[in-house]
Amino acid sequence: xxxxxxxxxxxxxxxxxxxxxxxxxxxxxxxxxxxxxxxxxxxxxxxxxxxxxxxxxxxxxxxxxxxxxxxxxxxxxxxxxxxxxxxxxxxxxxxxxxxxxxxxxxxxxxxxxxxxxxxxxxxxxxxxxxxxxxxxxxxxxxxxxxxxxxxxxxxxxxxxxxx
Numbered sequence: 051x052x053x054x055x056x057x058x059x060x061x062x063x064x065x066x067x068x069x070x071x072x073x074x075x076x077x078x079x080x081x082x083x084x085x086x087x088x089x090x091x092x093x094x095x096x097x098x099x100x101x102x103x104x105x106x107x108x109x110x111x112x113x114x115x116x117x118x119x120x121x122x123x124x125x126x127x128x129x130x131x132x133x134x135x136x137x138x139x140x141x142x143x144x145x146x147x148x149x150x151x152x153x154x155x156x157x158x159x160x161x162x163x164x165x166x167x168x169x170x171x172x173x174x175x176x177x178x179x180x181x182x183x184x185x186x187x188x189x190x191x192x193x194x195x196x197x198x199x200x201x202x203x204x205x206x207x208x209x210x211x212x213x
Contacts, residue, residue, distance in 0.1 A: 054172045055143060055151050059201030062141035083118055090163030101189040104131060105160035106208075108149035119146050122192070123161065124185050129210040131159060132173075132181050139198025147204060159208050168208040181205045 086105060104123030107116055124132040135147035150157055150170050159168045173181050182205060186193030196203050 053150050053154055053170045053204075053206060054174075055147070056202040056204060058143060059141035059199045062199030062201060063137075063139040079120065083120060086120065087160070091161065101192075104133070106133065106146055107158040107160070108146050109153040109156035111145070111149045111152035117146065117149060119144075121146070122185075122189065123159070123208075124188060126181070126207055131161065131168075131208045132185060133206050133208060134182075134185060134192055134195070135204040135206065136192060136195040139195040139203075141199050141201055143201070143204070147206070150206065157208065159210075166210045167212045169211055171207045171209070173205045173207055178205050181207075 083105060086103070091103070101122040102124065103120050105118055106121050106123075107118045109115070110117050121133050126132045135144050137144040154170055157168050157170055159166055182193065182196070185205070
């Protein structure tokens with residue numbers, strides 16, 4: 051199934067905090083991404099809070115500009131990874147998820163030193179529940195995010211198509 055956004059919620063956490071705080075951390079995030087790329091993912095950013103980190107590059111939904119974020123990425127077989135659009139249990143979807151919905155053919159994933167073009171697929175029903183259970187076994191934090199919001203938190207499978 052192509053990527054499908056669930057409705058946004060009516061309550062949840064504040065996500066990444068106020069805009070001024072996000073702007074404060076933006077240079078640090080960019081430095082972390084540059085370091086990840088320079089070391090092929092073998093820096094201290096390669097795992098965060100007990101889970102593996104990947105870099106996701108999307109095309110901005112409104113701007114059309116390339117956007118890269120670091121996320122928890124969970125292997126799902128040889129050529130697929132799962133990412134969770136939790137934003138810490140926020141009522142809103144993260145920007146990277148909205149970008150994927152608008153531009154599903156413009157998504158790249160970096161895992162270690164490998165950069166690949168990927169397709170995206172929303173997991174639903176039992177497949178989503180099973181994936182969330184596997185992810186929560188690696189990082190319990192992800193299991194608790196759904197309890198913080200009435201929004202169904204999307205889980206997306208990214209599958210390599212090239213690279």
